[in-house]
Amino acid sequence: MTTEIDPYQAAATAARVLAKETGVVHHDVLVVLGSGWTPAADEFGTPTAEIIVTDLPGFAAPAVAGHAGKLRSVRVGSLNVLLQLGRTHFYEKNDAQAVVHAVRTALAAGVKTVVLTNAAGSLHTTWPPGTPVLIKDQINLTGGTPLVGARFVDVTEIYSKRLRDLAKQVKPDLPEGVYTAFHGPQYETPAEIAMVKAIGGDLVGMSTALEAIAAREGNAEVLGISLVTNLAAGMTGEKLNHEEVLEAGKQAATSMGKLLVEVVSKL
Ligand code: 8IG
Numbered sequence: 001m002t003t004e005i006d007p008y009q010a011a012a013t014a015a016r017v018l019a020k021e022t023g024v025v026h027h028d029v030l031v032v033l034g035s036g037w038t039p040a041a042d043e044f045g046t047p048t049a050e051i052i053v054t055d056l057p058g059f060a061a062p063a064v065a066g067h068a069g070k071l072r073s074v075r076v077g078s079l080n081v082l083l084q085l086g087r088t089h090f091y092e093k094n095d096a097q098a099v100v101h102a103v104r105t106a107l108a109a110g111v112k113t114v115v116l117t118n119a120a121g122s123l124h125t126t127w128p129p130g131t132p133v134l135i136k137d138q139i140n141l142t143g144g145t146p147l148v149g150a151r152f153v154d155v156t157e158i159y160s161k162r163l164r165d166l167a168k169q170v171k172p173d174l175p176e177g178v179y180t181a182f183h184g185p186q187y188e189t190p191a192e193i194a195m196v197k198a199i200g201g202d203l204v205g206m207s208t209a210l211e212a213i214a215a216r217e218g219n220a221e222v223l224g225i226s227l228v229t230n231l232a233a234g235m236t237g238e239k240l241n242h243e244e245v246l247e248a249g250k251q252a253a254t255s256m257g258k259l260l261v262e263v264v265s266k267l
Pocket of ligand 1: 119231
């Protein structure tokens with residue numbers, strides 16, 4: 001016998017508390033930003049409410065003490081937008097349900113559009129650090145899925161063509177690539193990057209893929225944008241340096257925020 005609570009019910013419960021805590025009964029859009037992307041969130045303007053995710057039921061304790069994720073509710077035009085600052089990664093607890101709890105909570109709160117952002121490694125020297133890339137498809141090499149049981153979700157167009165076209169109205173030169181998700185937390189070996197190249201991947205990362213699957217299960221439209229913060233392992237002759245990766249993200253967070261606000265304004 002299992003005492004585990006149903007993850008969809010847990011999300012519905014969290015959504016009720018979200019509505020109460022934010023005073024916003026229904027949200028329309030979820031924008032997931034990595035931790036350290038506060039400057040991007042700030043571009044959306046003053047939130048009507050901000051809460052710490054651990055104030056909602058079912059959210060994982062932060063990986064780094066004192067760095068719990070936040071949710072901001074902000075109005076963009078006529079839309080109620082939920083900004084998620086910080087996410088749970090699969091490598092933290094090997095728990096795909098925990099990874100997608102925020103997305104499922106947002107779906108239960110009414111969200112029909114999910115914007116997933118991440119920092120990623122690039123397989124193209126023509127996409128150096130600082131380059132935003134639209135995610136056109138994904139290869140899930142995490143070994144995980146948030147779906148349990150016979151849930152045969154169609155993921156033929158996991159990242160919405162309509163939303164990619166909309167993003168390109170804002171920024172016509174945005175390149176498009178295939179996001180390849182690894183479990184992490186180790187970066188790839190050069191042989192793994194050679195494999196990614198061979199199977200058609202353009203970007204490598206440790207997030208987003210499971211969240212996109214959960215969003216599609218809930219029939220939301222998904223937009224994915226990667227910010228390149230490093231060239232993939234073995235491409236530069238240098239080792240990957242986590243601090244340099246973080247710094248590249250920090251540099252570009254504000255311009256990513258401006259891009260996201262413009263795209264969300266067109267929804
Ligand atoms: I930022 O090069 C960032 N995240 N797997 N590989 C993987 N994840 C990443 C990388 C990378 N850079």
